[in-house]
Amino acid sequence: MADDQPKSPPQPVRDAATLILWRRSGSRLEVLMGERHGASAFMPNRYVFPGGRLDAADYRIRPAAPLNPVSAHRLARSRGTGPRKAVALALAAIRETFEETGLRLAEAGPPLACPSPSWQAFFGSGFAPAPSTLLYLCRAITPPGRPRRFDARFFAAPAEAAQGVLRPSAELDKLSWMTPEETRDLLLPNITQYVLANLEAWLEPAAAADPARQVPFHHSRHGKRQLDWE
Template sequence: MAGSIGEPGQELASEEVVPARQAASIILLRGGDETLELLLVQRTPKARFMGGVWVFPGGAVDAHEGEGDAAHRVAAVRELEEEAAVSGIAPHELVKFSQWITPEQVKIRFDTHFFLAEAPDGAEPQIDGEECVDLGWFTPQDALRAGEEGAIALVFPTIKHLEQLSIFPSTAAVIAHASAHEVVPVLPKVVMSGETARVLLPGEPGYDAA
């Protein structure tokens, strides 16, 4: 399924490719062996980038956090604490799930590493009221349905992650799967058809020719 350009944060750039900033995100899960629910937070509508959109907690890697996998893990844990007030997760406990790089044609670009983490016992996420204004626990299917019905605003990468997660019956199942598989970076491409722009993923028709 191809995505579309026009979503918040998806404005096209000039001919020059903007370097992708390093970023990290946590897909916080609960449900153990029985179910699979995940945490989404709503970015404040006042934000210049993806305002009002529901996303997994995350953000850019700070310079003092270093480089490489360790820096991404530290940043992911920090962002979860800042945006959802969830602590008690050690960076080394995170399970890497995916790596998405914003298309080269887009103006604001991130190289985002997504990690899975099971919510600590007794964790009660809370919004900061500034960067994030709402949150909720969803099954992947319920989040996708809410997005289709317009109850929450979702962007293409979040939708694709929710679709991937929807095939798993439980938190334990998706963590076991991710632990056993190597992550391959995903670099979508933007294809223009007249004045319409579409986002293609690796393996989709037209991707290699773009």
């Protein structure tokens, strides 16, 4: 019998960026995570790293420092990512982290020439974003069939690069520093589990300093999940 039910149009895939803030507590690696609110259309009640969608304004921001050269080289190999987009993605990760946690990765900088609502608060204290500490680690596209889909790039930065007072937001609550082991009983997206399982190895000094190191790319092909490398 023919299926007379109308099919939902495919969801557009939007560019996004995520920032993993990390620190050492003795020999333990800790990362900053928060719980998405239950009313969220995307991944409600899941514990995630700060992050969100790339905005047009992110392309117009002049950072106080250049993009980390290791990240720049890695992103240059990423399909569909030119130099301007690479910087904009890093800036999106910084902006979203500030909006969701109150923490700012910045240096003293000139006032924003063309203020946008998403950046006004960030620049309000005389700071400009500094992506020089952001290390590009991973890429993942949300599988088809989800209410929202993102082409997310995952960056990491040491906690000492951030300044400000940690505070929850309308999108991210229950912010906490935790070890990967402490997240095992939480509701985590699959990609977050993958990142947590590999983060220690990615942050090893030799790996973090290697611009030629391949970056994992999770996506779907013909309805099946696939892992490629860029």
